[in-house]
Amino acid sequence: MPPSAPLVVQARPLTAEDFAPYGSVARPGAGAVKAIRDGQVRLSKSPAGFEHAAGAPRLALDFYEVAATAPRLSAQQVERHPLSTQMFSPMRATRWLVAVWPDGPDGQVEAFVAGPEEVVTYDPGVWHHGVVALDSTATFTSLMFKTPDGQGDTEFAALPAPVLIDWPAA
Numbered sequence: 252m253p254p255s256a257p258l259v260v261q262a263r264p265l266t267a268e269d270f271a272p273y274g275s276v277a278r279p280g281a282g283a284v285k286a287i288r289d290g291q292v293r294l295s296k297s298p299a300g301f302e303h304a305a306g307a308p309r310l311a312l313d314f315y316e317v318a319a320t321a322p323r324l325s326a327q328q329v330e331r332h333p334l335s336t337q338m339f340s341p342m343r344a345t346r347w348l349v350a351v352w353p354d355g356p357d358g359q360v361e362a363f364v365a366g367p368e369e370v371v372t373y374d375p376g377v378w379h380h381g382v383v384a385l386d387s388t389a390t391f392t393s394l395m396f397k398t399p400d401g402q403g404d405t406e407f408a409a410l411p412a413p414v415l416i417d418w419p420a421a
Contacts, residue, residue, distance in 0.1 A: 257325075257412060257413050257414065257415050258360075258412070258414050258415065259414075259415040259416075259417060260359075260360050260362050260414060260415070260416050260417070261362070261416075261417050261418070261419075262348060262350070262362035262363055262364045262416055262417065262418040262419075263362070263363060263364065264363065264364055265349055265363035265364060265365040265366070265369055265371070266363075267281065269361075269363065270349070270363060270371070272353065273351045273353065273361075273373060273374060273377045273379075274299075274336070274371065274372045274373040274374045274377060275297075275298065275299040275300070275371075275372045276299075276365075276369055276370070276371055276372075277295075277297035277298075277299045277369070277370040277372070278295075278366075278368045278369050278370065279293070279295050279368055280293075280295055281295060281297070282295050282296050282297045282298050283295070283296040284296070297370070299338070299370070299372045300336065300372075301335075301336045301338070301372070301394070301396070302335070302336050302374065302375055303334060303335040303336060303375065303396035304333075304334040304335070304375070304396075306334060306398055306403075307334035307335045307396040307397055307398050307403075307404065308396065308398075308399070309396065309397045309398070309399060310394060310395075310396055310397075311394070311395055311396070311397045312392060312393070312394055313392070313393040313394075313395070314342075314390065314391070314392055314393070315339075315382050315390070315391040315392075315393060316388070316389075316390050317347075317382055317383065317384040317388065317389045317390070317391065318384065318388055319384045319385065319386060319387050319388055319389070320348070320383050320384060320385060322417065322418070323415055323416070323417050324348065324350075324380075324383055324415070324416040325413045325414075325415055326350060326360070326380050326410060326413065326414040326415075326416055327409065327410055327413050327414075328380075328407055328408065328409055328410065329352050329356050329378045329379060329380055329407070329408055329410060330378070330379065330380075330381065330405055330406065330407050330408075331376055331377060331378045331379065331405070331406050331408075332373070332375060332376070332395060332404060332405055332406075333375060333376050333403065333406060334375060334396065334397075334398065334403060334404060335375055335395045335396035335397065335404070336372055336373065336374060336375055336395065336396070337372070337373045337393060337394070337395040338370060338371070338372040338373075338393060338394045338395070339370065339371050339372075339382055339391050339392075339393050340370040340391060340392045340393075340394075341365075341367050341368075341369070341370075341389060341390070341391050342390045342391060342392055343388075343389060343390045344367045344384060344387075344389035344390070344391065345366075345367055345384075345385065345386040345387050345389070345421065346364050346365065346366060346367070346385040346386050346418075346421060347364075347365050347382065347383060347384050347385055347389060347391075348362060348363070348364060348365070348380070348382075348383035348385055348416065348418060349362070349363040349364075349365050349371050349379070350362040350363070350379060350380040350383075350416060351373070351377055351378065351379045351380075352378040352379070353377075353378075355378055355408075356378060356408040356409070356410050356411065357411060360414050360416065362416045362418070364385065364418050364419070378408070385418060385421075386421050
């Protein structure tokens with residue numbers, strides 16, 4: 252029997268509403284916004300939460316320097332963090348890809364294109380692809396609660412077949 256054609260998914264623009272089942276999206280100007288310091292600063296209070304299990308008490312700050320991916324990502328592996336929320340915040344980026352597998356590695360993928368001012372927070376246990384820069388090399392910060400010995404912080408799973416993800420041109 253010949254192998255079946257790989258699944259091809261088109262990423263769509265990221266919105267807080269569409270991403271809500273998997274975590275949160277924050278950006279300047281969203282949430283509660285107010286002027287502080289005599290109007291010189293606009294403070295946006297994000298509703299994003301940072302859930303974590305008691306066994307993962309250490310908040311870790313990591314940096315990801317990511318080379319741009321050529322159009323069409325061939326996703327072959329996913330990951331999840333069962334004990335903690337994981338947040339990605341672009342420091343230097345244009346667009347970047349956010350891909351989640353709501354029903355696990357055997358399920359369908361949902362893919363989104365995020366912009367340079369969007370911060371994404373994955374809920375604990377959400378299967379997702381690693382961070383992907385689309386148009387140019389990018390740098391991200393990541394926050395995640397971790398266990399003291401690093402055990403159980405991240406689980407990886409191979410996809411049953413590669414999933415091809417496309418996105419619109421810039």
